[in-house]
Amino acid sequence: MAEHKHGTMDSKVQEETYAGFITFTTRFTIFLVFLALFLAVFAT
Known part of the structure; x- marks a missing residue:
């Protein structure tokens, strides 16, 4: 499984x-x- 380093994700x-x-x-x-x-003005 890949190692995750906090703060390295590209969130662009x-x-x-x-x-x-x-x-x-x-x-x-x-x-x-x-x-x-x-609609309030013209719907009659």
Whole structure:
């Protein structure tokens, strides 16, 4: 079995994935807020 040394893992891919997830979630939430406002104003 391979030896593990604490602090040697490259976490760049995980950090980029997390940043992408946060960006997507933020944009999607903003879209949903605008959609709800649009429906509140124009859906009669």
